[in-house]
Amino acid sequence: MESTRKKLITLLAEQQEQYVSGQKLSEELNISRAAIWKHMKGLEKDGYKIDAISRVGYRIVAFPDQMSLNTIQWGLNTSWLGQRMYYEPQLDSTQSLAHKLALEGAEHGTVVIADEQLKGRGRLHRKWDSQKGKGIWMSIILRPPLEPQRAPQLTLASAVAIIDMLASQVNVKGQIKWPNDIFIQNKKVAGILTEMQAEQDLIQYVIIGIGLNVNQTAEEIPEDLQEIATSLQIETEQTWVREGLIQNLLKEIESVYEEYVQNGFGSIKKRWELAAYKMGDWIKVKAMRKEWDAKLIGIQNDGALIVEDTDKARKVLYSAEIDW
Numbered sequence: 001m002e003s004t005r006k007k008l009i010t011l012l013a014e015q016q017e018q019y020v021s022g023q024k025l026s027e028e029l030n031i032s033r034a035a036i037w038k039h040m041k042g043l044e045k046d047g048y049k050i051d052a053i054s055r056v057g058y059r060i061v062a063f064p065d066q067m068s069l070n071t072i073q074w075g076l077n078t079s080w081l082g083q084r085m086y087y088e089p090q091l092d093s094t095q096s097l098a099h100k101l102a103l104e105g106a107e108h109g110t111v112v113i114a115d116e117q118l119k120g121r122g123r124l125h126r127k128w129d130s131q132k133g134k135g136i137w138m139s140i141i142l143r144p145p146l147e148p149q150r151a152p153q154l155t156l157a158s159a160v161a162i163i164d165m166l167a168s169q170v171n172v173k174g175q176i177k178w179p180n181d182i183f184i185q186n187k188k189v190a191g192i193l194t195e196m197q198a199e200q201d202l203i204q205y206v207i208i209g210i211g212l213n214v215n216q217t218a219e220e221i222p223e224d225l226q227e228i229a230t231s232l233q234i235e236t237e238q239t240w241v242r243e244g245l246i247q248n249l250l251k252e253i254e255s256v257y258e259e260y261v262q263n264g265f266g267s268i269k270k271r272w273e274l275a276a277y278k279m280g281d282w283i284k285v286k287a288m289r290k291e292w293d294a295k296l297i298g299i300q301n302d303g304a305l306i307v308e309d310t311d312k313a314r315k316v317l318y319s320a321e322i323d324w
């Protein structure tokens with residue numbers, strides 16, 4: 001059940017420019033005006049700044065700078081994912097803490113979240129900009145009963161979960177750029193970094209690291225990335241409550257993971273291809289120290305990318321950089 005508090009925040013967050021009357025809130029939430037007032041005081045205590053005008057209504061002026069573990073876990077609607085959760089205001093990288101916890105035996109579905117990362121990392125040893133209070137910086141520990149070569153499918157499945165969350169919660173259409181970038185309107189909004197510890201033929205654990213730009217304004221995106229990166233705030237002109245997005249994202253990841261374990265990669269592959277960026281278009285592929293034009297055809301069952309060269313020869317790529 002969605003908590004009243006969460007519904008209240010959502011109602012106010014949807015209408016940040018306008019005041020929402022106490023009457024409307026009381027009708028929508030089915031609670032008394034006195035109870036609404038009490039909730040407002042609670043929100044203020046947790047760092048929300050509320051503007052209240054008598055006989056007009058309420059408006060959220062500012063959201064709390066920091067997330068709290070309590071607020072994330074309150075409305076969490078999962079069976080196992082995130083039931084064990086670590087939240088830190090500041091970490092070097094949630095990936096590093098997740099590795100440490102996994103090596104110490106942390107259970108399948110453990111989640112690590114930070115409000116800020118000092119050494120956030122992306123694929124190919126790139127830095128991942130992780131400003132305080134601006135995004136979702138999260139690592140998930142999974143212990144899937146799979147062979148190591150199937151781990152890339154988990155990255156693709158997580159990308160599908162992010163797309164579903166963006167559609168249902170933010171009402172935006174995201175697209176997936178193989179293997180791990182989430183785009184909105186031709187700019188990157190999120191990335192996934194999958195790291196794994198495996199024995200010969202069995203995954204010991206996988207860490208799915210997700211970075212999602214949420215509340216950065218255009219000026220807050222680092223200058224060298226402004227042409228290629230975006231945030232939910234930039235795309236929707238609205239501030240987002242990260243806790244609610246995390247709750248929904250974890251729900252989507254849990255559901256896609258269960259579908260994957262029960263039915264295999266087939267249906268997820270279809271969903272991935274439906275959301276794929278530039279599917280059927282000409283792209284520039286950089287791999288094996290070469291660069292060439294090719295058409296994006298799809299992905300294989302093992303998660304590898306299929307492209308078609310100008311002479312119609314198909315190639316399967318396990319590692320490549322793609323440009324347009």
Ligand code: BTN
Pocket residue numbers: 092093094095117119120121122123124126128130136137138139180181190191192193209210211212
């Ligand atoms: C990429 O696009 O290259 C992947 C970016 C992954 C960033 C996330 S933020 C949470 C987790 N901790 C990190 O240090 N990296 C991942």
